[in-house]
Ligand code: NAD
């Protein structure tokens with residue numbers, strides 16, 4: 636039975652990974668300091684015989700008793716409003732946290748998987764984005780704290796792979812959504828759904844012509860697990876090709892909810908990428924992966940989660 640450490644395991648993606656790997660028979664050690672995650676995301680796992688939780692900040696030295704087969708490094712603020720309010724923590728977890736997680740992986744002779752991001756491409760000037768594209772990132776811009784932290788994390792992961800012969804994987808995750816997103820995390824989908832449900836104006840940043848390609852969480856998790864089981868050491872994009880403008884996305888959510896909300900435009904944040912769509916031919920070819928949940932179904936499932944959360948809050 637493999638034993639796996641998931642850093643950031645009490646976050647949105649990390650908690651879904653805990654569920655999936657427990658289902659696949661792993662012994663899971665979840666580590667988190669609740670910087671942006673929540674105990675609620677893993678509450679259902681308390682008492683599970685193969686689940687353990689350790690509260691720890693991974694920018695500090697990590698100690699784990701016993702053997703480990705895999706280390707999945709997901710700890711990091713991920714939403715723009717989080718990393719803008721937590722710039723130093725974001726840089727530290729991408730740099731020091733990744734270094735500690737790699738050092739632990741090496742000591743345990745385990746396999747390391749880094750949660751990287753489409754943000755390493757920055758405001759991309761190629762479209763769709765292939766793994767071979769080196770990116771267009773402003774290192775001193777507000778988003779630079781996240782983008783450069785992840786670019787450093789990729790670089791040190793490859794250094795451990797080349798220099799120490801460590802087994803490593805790098806997944807470049809594109810915008811993922813689904814249950815357990817925080818309703819106030821500032822990302823487009825939870826913001827729009829919450830606004831639509833309470834009849835508040837939908838806040839589209841800029842003209843809304845900027846595009847994103849949204850992937851349902853179960854598909855993203857499946858891509859990550861396939862990558863973990865593969866031997867692919869170069870970065871792999873995991874995301875949906877179904878690209879939509881943010882304005883059209885806002886309208887889609889208003890229609891889904893049956894809301895009377897209007898759309899208002901506020902300023903476009905600095906360095907907000909204009910277009911984003913993954914080239915997923917590598918994931919398709921090497922992992923046999925492609926997303927299965929279309930946006931209509933994914934949004935329907937997410938809406939029932941959001942309704943439940945809002946119901947609990949009122
Ligand atoms: P999240 O904020 O829900 O989860 C991140 C978790 O990391 C939280 O539980 C937080 O408390 C924890 N954490 C942060 N700093 C820590 C530290 N120093 N020590 C221990 N724990 C720490 O975000 P998410 O959306 O689940 O993202 C998870 C990972 O996936 C991140 O690395 C993110 O960069 C990456 N990613 C996510 C997306 C997406 O669409 N959600 C896209 C690209 C990449």
Ligand code: UDP
Pocket residue numbers: 714715810821822823824826827838839840841845847881903904907908
């Ligand atoms: N966005 C928006 N209104 C909001 C939140 C986000 O128009 O209330 C825009 C944001 O500027 C970006 C897109 O939606 O262009 C996706 O933003 P999100 O924070 O979800 O993800 P990211 O920018 O990291 O791709």
